[in-house]
Amino acid sequence: MDEKDRKKAKQEKLQKKPNPFVYYFVGFFFSLMIRLQFNLHTKGKKPKGPAIILSNHTSNHDYKFIASALWPRRVTFVATYHWFTFKTLGFWLRTMGVIPKYQFAPDMASMKKIRYVLDKNKGMVFIAPEGTVYGEVRLGFISPSIAKTIKIFGVPVYASHIEGAGLGNAKWSRRTHRGRVEVETSEIITKEETKTLTVSEIMERINSALSYDEFEFQKRTGVQVKGEDKAEDMDTMFYKCPCCNKEFTLHSKGNEIECSSCHTKATLNDSFRFKWSGDKEYFDNYSEWYRWQLEEVKKEVMKDDFKMEEEVEYGTDEEGIDNYVKVGKGTMTFSHSGWDYKGTFRGEEIAEHDDIENVFLATLKIGKHFELPFKNGHCRVFYPIKNGKTSMKWHLASRAMSELLEEKKAKI
Numbered sequence: 001m002d003e004k005d006r007k008k009a010k011q012e013k014l015q016k017k018p019n020p021f022v023y024y025f026v027g028f029f030f031s032l033m034i035r036l037q038f039n040l041h042t043k044g045k046k047p048k049g050p051a052i053i054l055s056n057h058t059s060n061h062d063y064k065f066i067a068s069a070l071w072p073r074r075v076t077f078v079a080t081y082h083w084f085t086f087k088t089l090g091f092w093l094r095t096m097g098v099i100p101k102y103q104f105a106p107d108m109a110s111m112k113k114i115r116y117v118l119d120k121n122k123g124m125v126f127i128a129p130e131g132t133v134y135g136e137v138r139l140g141f142i143s144p145s146i147a148k149t150i151k152i153f154g155v156p157v158y159a160s161h162i163e164g165a166g167l168g169n170a171k172w173s174r175r176t177h178r179g180r181v182e183v184e185t186s187e188i189i190t191k192e193e194t195k196t197l198t199v200s201e202i203m204e205r206i207n208s209a210l211s212y213d214e215f216e217f218q219k220r221t222g223v224q225v226k227g228e229d230k231a232e233d234m235d236t237m238f239y240k241c242p243c244c245n246k247e248f249t250l251h252s253k254g255n256e257i258e259c260s261s262c263h264t265k266a267t268l269n270d271s272f273r274f275k276w277s278g279d280k281e282y283f284d285n286y287s288e289w290y291r292w293q294l295e296e297v298k299k300e301v302m303k304d305d306f307k308m309e310e311e312v313e314y315g316t317d318e319e320g321i322d323n324y325v326k327v328g329k330g331t332m333t334f335s336h337s338g339w340d341y342k343g344t345f346r347g348e349e350i351a352e353h354d355d356i357e358n359v360f361l362a363t364l365k366i367g368k369h370f371e372l373p374f375k376n377g378h379c380r381v382f383y384p385i386k387n388g389k390t391s392m393k394w395h396l397a398s399r400a401m402s403e404l405l406e407e408k409k410a411k412i
Contacts, residue, residue, distance in 0.1 A: 024072055031068040038168065039178055042069040044185035047158045050118040052150060053185075055160040056139055056210040057128040059169040061176075066126055066160050069183040076117045077126045078110065082371070082379050085317035099125070102374055111149070118155055126160075129206065132363050135237060135290040137166035137214040139207065141406070143360075147202035150194055157189035159209035166214040167272045168225050170286065172237040172366055177230060179272075180223040215273070215285045224270040231255045231268045234286075236367030236389050240293050242282040248389060297393065298400040307335040308397055310390060314345055315369065315381035324369075324381045332382055334397060339372060341382070352380075356405065362398035370394040 034040055081100040084090040101110035117123040134140035150157055161184045168179035188209045234252040244262040258265040265277040273285050283289045300306055314328035330343010339354040364370040369383045370391045384390045
């Protein structure tokens with residue numbers, strides 16, 4: 001094999017197309033099942049490649065809705081790299097031709113693979129530009145880097161707008177409750193416009209196309225979410241009582257969440273709205289409660305002496321294992337100086353520091369752990385030892401810090 005053939009072979013291995021058997025045959029039955037399970041309704045134009053498809057990130061099931069809405073079109077998904085560290089899940093993601101990407105960070109390897117799919121395969125690439133599922137079921141922050149990416153690739157851009165998934169599939173819930181999910185796909189930027197529109201104009205198009213409010217959707221459609229366990233595990237997401245302001249005194253069961261200190265209680269009805277005990281209605285829905293918690297944390301973060309500190313176990317990925325492995329124990333600190341872990345890692349004493357600017361958001365598995373970006377080639381997962389529910393506050397504090405930094409940048 002000469003040098004030219006070697007380069008060609010290397011290019012051909014750069015990014016596989018989604019497996020055709022899985023997509024066309026299995027995909028048919030998968031799409032039918034998803035439509036029935038989630039009461040999924042789709043409409044709009046199914047794009048042809050090369051194209052970039054964007055969507056709002058409403059739940060952990062969004063990839064199912066997009067794949068079903070666009071079937072039989074083969075779509076190459078972009079997903080956060082840490083999912084590929086799990087043996088079984090990583091195998092299926094690679095089989096499906098999913099592109100791994102470092103979360104909230106520049107990643108030239110993923111950019112090359114996206115370029116290959118668009119240029120060589122004439123395919124379609126799906127990106128959820130929010131990068132995570134936010135708790136208030138409204139559109140979260142989208143980095144302007146997606147607009148720059150669109151201008152670089154110069155292909156048509158479509159928006160698959162999802163509504164309803166954040167009701168029956170709330171962030172805290174381990175169970176699926178059947179409501180109604182709608183996905184509408186439309187072209188929002190033509191190939192020619194990728195050259196003529198500015199970055200800010202592209203961002204306006206994206207934010208307008210992906211903007212959503214699940215509770216406005218519920219009001220408009222009248223969708224009902226049935227079930228006797230809709231509030232189960234809600235106390236992993238909501239830790240601060242709006243009545244007495246005490247933290248980690250909330251406990252949920254069935255359709256109710258109650259404070260063990262002041263005994264204020266809220267019940268989730270079939271419209272996924274709260275009915276409060278007593279005379280005061282604190283929040284109409286969980287989106288309002290989430291935002292209130294975020295604003296409360298922001299007040300703490302704004303103080304010059306802000307500091308969070310907690311004993312944690314350090315988890316990371318292990319080749320051939322289908323879960324994170326705990327490999328250390330120590331103290332995590334978050335302040336205006338940044339993130340600092342001091343403790344053990346695989347039997348050795350270490351000290352890891354991250355500047356605030358390098359951690360856009362601490363993502364989380366609700367009620368279990370929070371995660372910081374990849375470092376030194378491995379995942380970094382931190383399990384609060386005393387109470388896993390504090391992972392939500394760590395997440396909110398990181399988001400509050402990022403929002404304050406963005407506000408400062410906007411004033412400059």
